[in-house]
Amino acid sequence: MEEKLKIAIQKSGRLSEKSLELLKECGIKISNTDRKLKAEARNFPMEILFLRDDDIPQYVEQGVADLGILGENEVWEKDKDVDIVEQLGFGNCRLSLAIPKEEEYTGISYFQGKKIATSYPKILLKYFAEKGIDVKIEEIGGSVEIATGIGLADGIFDIVSTGSTLIMNGLKEVDAIVKSEAVLIANKSLNDEKKALLEKLLFRIRAYKKGSGSKYIVMNAPNESIPEICRILPGMKSPSILPLAEEGWSSIHSVVQEDEFWDVIDALKDVKAQGILVMNIEKMIL
Incomplete structure (x- = not known):
């Protein structure tokens, strides 16, 4: 019988919708959302339990649920023997x-x-x-x-x-x-199969977090500005540079962290970058 991860989320409250949205962004489709007690994922070995947030730490500690999404404040207050495995970046x-x-x-x-x-x-x-x-x-x-x-x-x-x-x-x-902020907690005694499923889930969560916190930018610039632009825009490794039809000009592609975005744009304008195009990133795999 295939193992399933049992993940507990709030049945109502400030983190409930965000938790479901996170699972959706991770490509996990839930078969029903009436939240009477639990729901099944159609395309990932997962069962979702809808619980009171202050009950989640105890249920995860006892193994009733393998994972839980809730605020750090509830984890600290309940002080149960669980692992915080990921900060989720919402519910601040x-x-x-x-x-x-x-x-x-x-x-x-x-x-x-x-x-x-x-x-x-x-x-x-x-x-x-x-x-x-x-x-x-x-x-x-x-x-x-x-x-x-x-x-x-x-x-x-x-x-x-x-x-x-x-x-x-x-x-x-x-x-x-x-x-x-919201965190993902885990039972400390997951078997190897469930640990492998948790790693798959974490991979998806981190790809979504990395993408949602970044912007993809494309610009045109004279070739003499490229060294300075590369200094401003290191990107994931280095910017991608493609020659334009107009001699002496190139198109430069890179990724910028959202919290640095406006400072970077100001610096690029100062070194003659133009036609700057900015796009949201849905997921980013490193």
Whole structure:
């Protein structure tokens, strides 16, 4: 009987759709998406389990699922014996301390002896223990941002993406404690066949990540500018250079990381590159 990877993802919530999109970009077609409990992949030996995100670390540790996609914050908080095998580059957020907007914040010592509401008590207690600050934790499962307004706590510790929810509830962010993103976790006791399947999946994920974080650019330039352009554009190994019909000119092809893109474009314009064409990359195999 063929082995199948069992991968757990959130049945709802901020990472659910992104996780399904990632599998789709990896060429994995899911037979149904009603998310009652599980779904089968039609063209890859995989079974998708739809679970609560805070249950995923335990299920992966116990081998109920082989893999899981969830936020690092849940991995840290649950502190289960699993491997983080890949940072996925989406679901970015931060876990921050916030207090009522009218309060004057005097630094981290502000929280000495105060009560803080959170869904992440382990992360928070570890942080304050390292700072030597004694706090009281009010652990709640949801709607953390209303805790100060109803007198339950003096401050909160929660996930922040844009900060708009804090503002709506009369709070201000005062300290970002840790940054988090979606990760792929794995059971530590996968057999050889499942490890091989995991490597195939990781190959696809990394090709997608590399492509989505890069731009393919094509430009025309006078031949005397090529050495300087090669310095600006190393590409994966070196730029591809093709002669144009017009003597003394060439077409240059390369790949640029998205976070460096505009600086590179400015530098290329300075060395007489023109007709610069920019294209998205769907996948990139190195």
